[in-house]
Amino acid sequence: MPSYTVTVATGSQWFAGTDDYIYLSLVGSAGCSEKHLLDKPFYNDFERGAVDSYDATVDEELGEIQLVKIEKRKYWLHDDWYLKYITLKTPHGDYIEFPCYRWITGDGEVVLREGCGERLRPLLPQAS
Ligand SMILES: [Ca+2]
Secondary structure, three states: OOEEEEEEEEOOOOOOOOOOEEEEEEEEOOEEOOOEEOOOOOOOOOOOOOEEEEEEEOOOOOOOEEEEEEEEEOOOOOOOEEEEEEEEEOOOOOEEEEEEEEEEOOOOEEEEEOOOHHHHOOOOOOOO
């Protein structure tokens, strides 16, 4: 079964961390994953400034990943979360970055698209 490694970066500002439940779903050109709870046992996930990695195994090939959906659900009290970015390592060893750089509040969710850093580079003039 294909396995992805999901890296989650939490902001460094005050109260950026969260104890809420965080779920991840992957949307690819060939299908969608199940919803995965991102949780490491005996570990305080999503602390301020943390960069945490999780394995997400999916049932079938998803094709090219187009979107990452993050859902936050209340654990005890609402605990806002500042998500910087998600990095996905695909079963083929490619890395895809999904920038977020915003607060997720309440029972919130965000859908992230692949960052286009590569395409923002200035194009060099073609030699003719
Ligand atoms: Ca918080």
